[in-house]
Amino acid sequence: EAGVAQSPRYKIIEKRQSVAFWCNPISGHATLYWYQQILGQGPKLLIQFQNNGVVDDSQLPKDRFSAERLKGVDSTLKIQPAKLEDSAVYLCASSFSGGRGANEQFFGPGTRLTVL
């Protein structure tokens, strides 16, 4: 079974530039998550989708971050414009459905963003 795919793996940009990340979840997984992980910290949820609807985006800085999952499969996360403090690893995860059993989240390899 293929895992969660993300691209690019690395990205270096200058502050005020724009950047986009792409995620393809595990086939059949209805729930998709985007996390931000700053060095030395645990992942912080930015946005959660159930199919193509947003379940939780309470910690997404909406003035500069946006995300979509138009067809309920792939998702893109965009930052426009980027700030120095956005330097982090952006992790995408997916899970089969909500609430029952372990229903663990499977993580992609992440995109390491450096903002100069």
Next chain:
Amino acid sequence: GQNIDQPTEMTATEGAIVQINCTYQTSGFNGLFWYQQHAGEAPTFLSYNVLDGLEEKGRFSSFLSRSKGYSYLLLKELQMKDSASYLCAVRDPRADKLIFGTGTRLQVFP
């Protein structure tokens, strides 16, 4: 509020046993997860507890006490490859989302 506490760093010797503690104070609870994360890699699922008690899976065991807001991950017969960060996460039932602690960086020495 949501608060999950873990020690920042731990060290241990190959072949030994180590216990990584996690305490949590969250507004909701629907299970506690432990993930392993090697440097530069994605977190991978280790264990899940939703009821009190011990869950054993090979060299790894995880314990939960809901009344105390406490969990631990026990690693036996430590190997060098166990050097990694261990993330404790609580699932919030309101949105089926995980709230992660900052992680415990474990270094295993020969």
